[in-house]
Amino acid sequence: MQVEELLVETLDDLVEDDFKKFKWYLTMKIVDDCKPILTSHLEKTSREETVSVLIKNYKNLAVKVTVTALKKMRNNNAAGKLEEAYAAMGTATPSASSSAVAPPGAPAAPATMMAQQGSVIFAPTISSGTSGAWNITINKS
Known part of the structure; x- marks a missing residue:
């Protein structure tokens, strides 16, 4: 599933009055570094x-x-579901038939994650091979 589909699914769960309120919030500065959307771009x-x-x-x-x-609308249920589904998208495991899967026992390739200011990184969940040393470096630019 793509992000666009996930967002449409989330908005589909809103009743019409909540959808109007959601669009109203988009016309305000609710997240730092994100300009509000012009009302005319959301009308109808x-x-x-x-x-x-x-x-x-x-x-x-x-x-x-x-x-x-959604949180400003006090719709924490929808906000939580969206966060969970989005996090799951980033941690989806490839199928066993994928050529990108490392053979059993092979060391994992180093992972690099980057985010812009104000972004959130959903780190993968570790499900096996949790023993040994882990090096985590966070650089603030």
Whole structure:
């Protein structure tokens, strides 16, 4: 599932009044470093069109903005479901038939994750091979 589909699914669960309120929050500065969306860009937009506007304006921060707006609406249930589903997207494991899967016992390739200011990184969940040394470096630029 792609981020756009996840966002549409989330907005589909909102009743019409909540959807209007959600769009209203998007016209305000609710996340640092994210400019509000012009009211005229959200007027009469469907849920799918609203997602397109979110992605166009916020790119990789669209989920964060959506979660923040939902929390401001006190819809913590929808915000939590979206956060969990988005985190699961980043930690999905490849199928066994994938050529990218390392053979059993092979050391894992080093992972590098980067985020822009104000971004959130959902780190993968460790399910096996948790023994041994772990080096985690966080650089603030």
